[in-house]
Amino acid sequence: MSVHSFTERGLIEKNLPTARSINPARLPPGDKREAILRAATTVFAHNGYFNSKVADIAREAGVADGTVYLYFKSKEEILHSIFDRSVEDAIAEARKKKIESLSDPREKLRQIAHLHLERLGADRDLAVVFQVELRGSTKFMEEFSAAGFAEYLMLIRTTFEEGQQAGVFRSDLNAKVVSKILFGALDEMATNWILSKRRYKLPPMADQVLDIFLNGVNAS
Amino acid sequence: MSVHSFTERGLIEKNLPTARSINPARLPPGDKREAILRAATTVFAHNGYFNSKVADIAREAGVADGTVYLYFKSKEEILHSIFDRSVEDAIAEARKKKIESLSDPREKLRQIAHLHLERLGADRDLAVVFQVELRGSTKFMEEFSAAGFAEYLMLIRTTFEEGQQAGVFRSDLNAKVVSKILFGALDEMATNWILSKRRYKLPPMADQVLDIFLNGVNAS
């Protein structure tokens, strides 16, 4: 591995001198940072945060141990950054899809749920970090729940309240509780998907959850 | 906090030397094991599993570091034991309450949910270990999901299927998915309760979850 990264580096330096002149900033500063984040996601997902060594991450990213500290001030900051980046991305995607402006609250919730499971379903390692590693300490949980997580719950809740106002949803329900239920159900779908040996598509589960959420399970 | 537990220990050792001579078998064999398990639950809940030192657990339990290893072969085994004991206890309580023999599947699910949240609601530290610490690594998750956890999911699922057979629940639903949804919702109630600053009763949430689970949120 130090062999590996050395080789890689050697190749780049030997074979791409022209490429260099073509792209003068041949190693965009974000590129190595990116590589480290991806590597960390993989390593954390496979070994768990506490069992992962910074050296493992560096090796996976093809850089030296010390390089990690040029981009992140600690191992913990790497974990935080993984979370932050993903939340940013998700929000950006939600904006692009204009979910916010849907008029039917039921459809809006359905789209939110879909996006939730699509994102996690698209990157198993990232999903493991989100569903398992990020929950591994109350400290993280509290920090994160203060941040993007609580905001997400709030989005669900607000959407539900809009629906209540519009007479689409039962008005006798506590929106706070309702939003937790929906989130919990989706969250469990994701966790189960990770742990399952069977490879199935995660996003379609959103529809099943929404069906029951909206209509319940009673036959009556 | 280390100050706190230190103080506690100081008091015990200074004030209870007579108590010792009064009770000749002052430490029934199971008693110390018990003390260590309780201490570990507290320590894990406060600092997280990986940040907890065996020395912390020993101090909290009022025993020497080495004593811990007379009862458990590793730190990891302590965590396992906390889980195992709690699951055993829960199963025992379910037996005692004769939940298994209830005839209405809806009522049965309600009782299961109640028991679930009652147990976690009764011991915040234990709840933290269950909701947060035990999820902190895929390794644990996989081991545990193989064990009692999967069995619990199965109990919910079987109960639901009974209800489908009896025509009480919609027959067009996948029981496996349904059971995950219910579990996920309850699980989220527990996690939120832990993280919340507000002190409310957890068990009543079971009814709210069941209401929505059974009837859905649609106004129609």
Next chain:
DNA sequence: AGTGAATGAATGAACGCTCACTCAGTCGAG
């Protein structure tokens, strides 16, 4: 164009601390 000084990204060996676990010894009961 050619030079070499300055820059700073990258390196990885080494450091220093933490902590799970051990074991030689103490203590008290029978």
Next chain:
DNA sequence: CTCGACTGAGTGAGCGTTCATTCATTCACT
């Protein structure tokens, strides 16, 4: 005295972090 539960200082491996060093690249100045 014996036995075994218990003790806690000690140990050594593991690992996050640092930093002296390397070297490709840039640039000021001829």
